Amino acid sequence: MEALAEELQKKYLISIDIIPADLSKTEDVTQVETKLAGSQELDLLINNAGFGAASCFYTGEPKSHFAMLQVHVTASVRLARSVLPGMVGSQVWPDY
Numbered sequence: 001m002e003a004l005a006e007e008l009q010k011k012y013l014i015s016i017d018i019i020p021a022d023l024s025k026t027e028d029v030t031q032v033e034t035k036l037a038g039s040q041e042l043d044l045l046i047n048n049a050g051f052g053a054a055s056c057f058y059t060g061e062p063k064s065h066f067a068m069l070q071v072h073v074t075a076s077v078r079l080a081r082s083v084l085p086g087m088v089g090s091q092v093w094p095d096y
Contacts, residue, residue, distance in 0.1 A: 023049045023075035024067035033082040040086050047076045
C-alpha cells in the first residue's frame with residue numbers, strides 16, 4: 001500500500017494517508033472514523049472494503065457472515081457519515 005500511495009502522490013500531486021484497519025472490528029472502525037471525522041480536506045471517500053464469506057449461509061459459521069455484514073454495511077455507513085460534515089461544509093440541508 002505504501003508503494004502505491006507513493007506512486008499516486010507523485011503522479012497526481014495528492015496527499016494520501018494509509019490507515020490500516022480491520023473493518024469487521026468495531027474498535028478499528030471507530031479509529032478510522034476518528035481519523036476522518038470533520039476533515040475539511042477530504043474530497044473523496046472510496047468505501048471499497050469487502051470480502052465474501054467462504055461458507056454456506058445455512059451450514060456455515062454465522063460469525064463470518066456477521067463480520068461480512070459489519071464490513072459491507074455498518075462500517076461503510078459509519079465511515080460515510082463521519083466524513084459528510086467536512087464534505088458538505090456550511091451548506092444547509094433539510095432536516096428530514
